[in-house]
Amino acid sequence: EDQVTQSPEALRLQEGESSSLNCSYTVSGLRGLFWYRQDPGKGPEFLFTLYSAGEEKEKERLKATLTKKESFLHITAPKPEDSATYLCAVLGPNTDKLIFGTGTRLQVFP
């Protein structure tokens, strides 16, 4: 069964302290890996899609990378407004549904 595991569950960073979030997956024939950001009381907001190992995408202080087993969301010099839950999801070969991980709750303190 396709599975997605995100770590750490929670992460506290000082403003400017760079770090990475991990998303490990067990999917044969990955068709896409998706990163979303979710603020409290709101719906997930799309960030990136990665399709193949070696691919990278960047947006402001965020960079997503993909290998055959996992994806990383690198946060460079984070600001308090980056505080949110970051969700990873995968799309397998024989389904039209996204399988989500349980997310990493990021808190950035000034």
Added chain:
Amino acid sequence: DTAVSQTPKYLVTQMGNDKSIKCEQNLGHDTMYWYKQDSKKFLKIMFSYNNKELIINETVPNRFSPKSPDKAHLNLHINSLELGDSAVYFCASSQGVDGYEQYFGPGTRLTVT
């Protein structure tokens, strides 16, 4: 402009009642979804519709019945509500059935007492 909207935002009701949640999208997408997010923030798909046709129907109780009157609307009706139905329900939409770039609504927090 609101892309994906849901009503109501909050819904508090008693066990055994029947309730509906409405969703509308103005993005021109042809695929819409219902997700359930539990207290541990785990997001799981329930249903998806493409051009008013049911595509994904996960193992959810028969008490949950989605209805798509047109491509821009997807409603969720829940019969005989139970305590375990308490969760946040999200509507989402995308262009195409491959789930790419799904846009989510603000969610409906359902509390069953």
